[in-house]
Amino acid sequence: MVFIAPALIGLVAFYIVPTFRGLYLSFTDYSILGDPEWVGMKNYQAIAKDPMFWNSLWVTVEYVVINIVLQTSIALGLALLMHNVAKSILVRGALLLPYLMANVIAALLWFWMLDYQIGIVNQVIEWLGLPRVAFFGSQIWAIPTQALINTWRNMGYTALLIFAGLQAIPGSLYEAASLDGSSPGQTFRKITLPLLRPVLALVLVMTVTGSFQVFDTVAVTTQGGPINATRVLQYLIFQRAFNEQDFGYGSAIAVILFLILMVVAVIQMKFLRGNESDLD
Amino acid sequence: MTEFASQRRRRFRWRLVLAWTAVGLAIAISILPFYWVLRTALSTNGSLAANSANLLPADFSLGAFKRVFGLQTTAEAIAAGGSGASINFWGYLLNSMLFATLTTAGAVFFSSMAAYAFSRLRWKGRDKVFALFLGTILVPPIFTALPNFLLVRNLGLLNTMAGLVLPYIFMTPFAIFFMRQFFLNMSREVEEAAMLDGARHWRIFFQVVLPNAAAPLATLALLTFMGQWNEYFWPLLVGSDDSSRVLTVGLSVFKSQSPQGAPDWSGLMAATLVSALPVLILFAAFGKRIVNSIGFNGTK
Numbered sequence: 339m340v341f342i343a344p345a346l347i348g349l350v351a352f353y354i355v356p357t358f359r360g361l362y363l364s365f366t367d368y369s370i371l372g373d374p375e376w377v378g379m380k381n382y383q384a385i386a387k388d389p390m391f392w393n394s395l396w397v398t399v400e401y402v403v404i405n406i407v408l409q410t411s412i413a414l415g416l417a418l419l420m421h422n423v424a425k426s427i428l429v430r431g432a433l434l435l436p437y438l439m440a441n442v443i444a445a446l447l448w449f450w451m452l453d454y455q456i457g458i459v460n461q462v463i464e465w466l467g468l469p470r471v472a473f474f475g476s477q478i479w480a481i482p483t484q485a486l487i488n489t490w491r492n493m494g495y496t497a498l499l500i501f502a503g504l505q506a507i508p509g510s511l512y513e514a515a516s517l518d519g520s521s522p523g524q525t526f527r528k529i530t531l532p533l534l535r536p537v538l539a540l541v542l543v544m545t546v547t548g549s550f551q552v553f554d555t556v557a558v559t560t561q562g563g564p565i566n567a568t569r570v571l572q573y574l575i576f577q578r579a580f581n582e583q584d585f586g587y588g589s590a591i592a593v594i595l596f597l598i599l600m601v602v603a604v605i606q607m608k609f610l611r612g613n614e615s616d617l618d
Numbered sequence: 619m620t621e622f623a624s625q626r627r628r629r630f631r632w633r634l635v636l637a638w639t640a641v642g643l644a645i646a647i648s649i650l651p652f653y654w655v656l657r658t659a660l661s662t663n664g665s666l667a668a669n670s671a672n673l674l675p676a677d678f679s680l681g682a683f684k685r686v687f688g689l690q691t692t693a694e695a696i697a698a699g700g701s702g703a704s705i706n707f708w709g710y711l712l713n714s715m716l717f718a719t720l721t722t723a724g725a726v727f728f729s730s731m732a733a734y735a736f737s738r739l740r741w742k743g744r745d746k747v748f749a750l751f752l753g754t755i756l757v758p759p760i761f762t763a764l765p766n767f768l769l770v771r772n773l774g775l776l777n778t779m780a781g782l783v784l785p786y787i788f789m790t791p792f793a794i795f796f797m798r799q800f801f802l803n804m805s806r807e808v809e810e811a812a813m814l815d816g817a818r819h820w821r822i823f824f825q826v827v828l829p830n831a832a833a834p835l836a837t838l839a840l841l842t843f844m845g846q847w848n849e850y851f852w853p854l855l856v857g858s859d860d861s862s863r864v865l866t867v868g869l870s871v872f873k874s875q876s877p878q879g880a881p882d883w884s885g886l887m888a889a890t891l892v893s894a895l896p897v898l899i900l901f902a903a904f905g906k907r908i909v910n911s912i913g914f915n916g917t918k
Contacts, residue, residue, distance in 0.1 A: 346747075353754040
């Protein structure tokens with residue numbers, strides 16, 4: 339059992355124990371200094387009445403929804419193109435490049451390109467005769483901008499996942515469909531989409547759970563602002579726990595985030611029956 | 619019939635043009651920002667505003683890179699639009715290297731050992747323990763990060779390299795999953811031959827299994843290294859002072875340290891580029907391997 343000993347230490351010390359400790363902390367009053375003090379449901383009751391929490395939840399959901407719609411549809415389109423037209427691995431490599439960059443780098447890069455005064459994107463917008471956009475400075479644009487940065491970074495990766503799913507569909511099915519006189523649209527709806535379902539389910543779960551935990555780009559660019567427009571859940575947890583030294587409260591929000599992710603994942607897998615394939 | 623065929627061919631050609639336009643657009647959106655970073659890094663801050671849409675560097679200069687590596691005096695840096703604050707870029711670079719290398723080496727090695735036990739050895743409760751490992755993928759990192767921070771603090775390891783690497787060095791669930799998948803599909807013959815010779819599991823693992831797994835090990839090491847290089851949240855919590863800061867954390871400090879008024883854009887972009895460089899080099903060298911590994915990530 340020497341083989342699993344190190345991994346087991348890691349599992350117990352940094353995953354299992356912290357999970358229970360986090361749960362315990364959420365029922366305590368704990369300011370990092372001193373000892374945690376058991377307060378029962380107090381943190382959760384306070385959260386239920388905290389407008390800041392509800393704002394964070396709303397803002398995060400907005401971010402998640404934009405990401406799902408944009409990222410999944412763009413990635414599906416790109417995957418079909420890579421499968422049918424642009425088959426070179428160079429295309430795949432080029433599209434994957436942004437994903438290999440740190441979130442921090444993606445955020446800084448777009449922070450510069452989307453700058454209100456001298457960013458190239460606003461130059462182009464003005465050149466097109468449109469008014470400049472305060473991408474990070476306006477309350478309306480701040481969250482869509484964060485979502486766009488994330489979509490830019492992840493679309494190639496997501497497209498590659500779907501592409502791998504497309505590659506797994508046997509070519510004989512397409513041949514049979516075309517012999518039967520099926521139009522490209524019909525083939526896509528009747529063969530491609532249904533057989534892609536497990537992969538799409540997985541991609542959706544990954545996009546949603548990943549987006550719910552957005553932090554890096556927000557921390558580097560808007561830091562929750564303007565006002566509270568980008569104070570997403572994980573940023574709120576970070577602030578409550580570390581800036582305001584209220585670990586119990588922060589842990590309680592983390593528990594809620596955890597529960598949301600579990601429920602969303604279960605619903606998605608059930609709804610899309612992501613764990614079974616039609617190919618067998 | 620010929621008219622019908624040519625009509626179809628024309629429609630086909632238009633579709634192809636449209637498809638390639640879309641591909642070209644996606645590639646441009648993915649790659650052009652990197653050119654813009656380079657172009658800005660080679661520009662002079664004072665000239666950026668006046669030439670904000672010029673495709674070439676505005677007033678070409680290597681000053682931004684000099685600023686990043688601390689080769690400019692404070693007065694020079696301030697005159698060039700920098701913050702003048704000293705940024706320990708070399709130190710952050712070294713920390714990033716150490717952090718990514720140590721966690722990758724540890725996680726890949728220990729995870730392979732565990733994966734071997736989960737795939738090729740038979741023992742009681744094996745599948746249950748594996749399910750436990752797999753289950754951790756469901757726990758969001760933020761949830762364990764708070765208690766892990768407390769643990770590292772109680773161990774007195776805040777702002778040390780040991781504190782930074784500890785949660786990653788023993789294993790990552792993905793690494794175990796990845797290597798197990800490979801070991802499951804490996805042929806048993808060589809292993810059995812060694813077993814007949816009376817070799818112990820330990821020797822078989824080192825002399826037979828690991829050498830045979832060189833390719834997936836390399837892929838896993840690449841993916842883990844790049845992931846760790848890009849890590850931000852945990853290093854932000856644990857490595858917040860100057861001596862333990864990694865590049866991702868240092869970069870955001872670089873941004874907030876710039877004085878009021880105009881940020882030091884060219885300096886920031888030069889720093890960003892240098893931070894991205896190791897990953898870019900790895901991608902240039904092993905691009906094919908990385909691209910081909912992605913399907914595995916998700917579907918199997």
